[in-house]
Amino acid sequence: MRSFSRIITRRLVFAYGTLASSTIIGSYINANEQKHQSILKSIVRSFSDALMGNQESSMVSSPFGYDPFVSLSKNNFSDEEFERCFRYFDSLKQGTWTREDFHRFLNALFSNKQRPYCILSDLVEQYFRETDFNQDEKIDFDEFLQAWKKPVKCAVKPISALVIVDVQNDFISGTLALHSCPANQQGEEVVPIINRVLHDVKFDVVAYTYDWHPANHISFYENRFLRATAPESPVTAEKARVLDMIIFIGSNDLAKRIEQILWPAHCVQQSQGAELHRDLVRHENAIHVYKGTNPEIDSYSAFWDNMKLSKTTLDDQLRERFVTDVYVVGLATDVCVASTAMHAIENNYRTALVEDACRGVNEKEIECKRTVLTKNGCIFVESNVLPGMVSGEDRRPEMARRMFVENLKSIGRYKTSLTS
Ligand SMILES: [Zn+2]
Incomplete structure (x- = not known):
């Protein structure tokens, strides 16, 4: 699965991260x-x-x-x-x-x-x-x-939460399936790994997040003509292609300009594509967090929207439960998973990204996000170490x-x- 060069790059980034976090x-x-x-x-x-x-x-x-x-x-x-x-x-x-x-x-x-x-x-x-x-x-x-x-x-x-990010049909087999993205990864592969983690590890809190967009959402390529493009935008709505970054003139009550990557329409509220993968275990008493619900702004992170203008309920719900540690899994590594992990750190949770339980869009971006997250104190682990870490045995x-x-x-x- 992983190319040789990728493994080498990973190790170099790993080594760099080790030095950066000093010691x-x-x-x-x-x-x-x-x-x-x-x-x-x-x-x-x-x-x-x-x-x-x-x-x-x-x-x-x-x-x-x-x-x-x-x-x-x-x-x-x-x-x-x-x-x-x-x-x-x-x-x-x-x-x-x-x-x-x-x-x-x-x-x-x-x-x-x-x-x-x-x-x-x-x-x-x-x-x-x-x-x-x-x-x-x-x-x-x-x-x-x-x-x-x-x-x-x-x-x-520790009081530990497992945050399962966007394991939804559209990212696995639907309009934004990861296997069609540059990294060519299979989103479905995270499902049995997350299920095993849910079975084997006693998390204090489990949260599922959902990309949950209205049909007129700003992130949809199909909607690129619904909003005025800013003069400084690198592409016009006419010339833009899927995955291009475009700059829209923001709506009055939000921001003057909004940078947006254009994704194919995905995870429309109530659609089958927005449902969790059918085989993903549903944990009882879990928290469910819906993001990207405002048509005018996208939200990669499960904590805040992309411009930090509004927050979801996730942070409050974790705090109510006295959570200290956040473990992030799901889709996609370099987009919603990384953004959620970064905001977990900013909210002062001890944060780990469980690498084998994530799949991403673009390998270069995955490495980039890994470096930034490591520098900021996020740690990267494999799912087999979670039982020890969550129990407080592996400190x-x-x-x-x-x-x-x-x-x-x-x-x-x-x-x-x-x-x-
Ligand atoms: Zn989305």
Whole structure:
């Protein structure tokens, strides 16, 4: 399926993303490539052991006979439990953490089934400096609590939502079928993968999104003569072809100009093409979100329209349910999936895009969006790691980074030097 050059490009982008997000190599493993994976694993293990001074066993078995993070979550993250957790890593019993204590804390927190992810020393140092508010080269309990209370809670006991984007007939076999798009991908392939995920993984919230357009929608190629084209538009309505970008003069109550890619008419409200694929499992008590309902503006993301002039109900509904983590799957990777993931990040959800459960329009665009999303803190995973991540057993350092920074911002301790 995937061309050799694409795999190479993906790996390069992968490597670039790794550098851009500065530092963590823990989970950058493509689960589909067994050989590659086992080599990487051994590298990660040796790195980890080296950094830990081979102290993993002493870290895992607690002197108090308990895992501080399990205990924390069982006791609803009470301040008393946070104190016990702090004491657990306080090797000198002086009420403060040294760098080594702090490093052991990070390794215990960011682990998978008690096997620590490697966190490179520059990130440990950065985290240490950002946590050490009074710059006395030690971490006291208050500093730990302020900086890490929220990130620890989210890592240990995430509240996870699966957002299933636009798995609708028109994108699979209808007017905008992905197999007819440049990437030549098969939208239908996501259905059994998403069904397996719904069966195997205990998500706290499941949301289905729908592209849901009125017949006179601005995005339809067939409607290109319904609106005036702006003088600066790269194409006129007469010369425009499908997938061209055109600029319309916006309606009075929205915007002066609206850039729009012209798609074949698709997902018209109430039509068969707008229905979810018949084999996609319908989860009980799911949220259903309809987007692109305003004829005058398109909406790729399930959170906001393309100009962020109006929002859907998705964010409010996730917040009502205290969601911390958003996993995005569906169609199409480089359009609605990527836009939804980007807005999830902007809304401060810890965000992952599940690559094998997505299919896209254009390979170059898919890579482009991947780079941008990675830089902004979205992580890319395969569906087989979801059970561990959603249960809080597999706690990835790169998933926590943005939450840590946002927490520091909210308490006014964030320094711009932290941005990657
Ligand atoms: Zn649409």
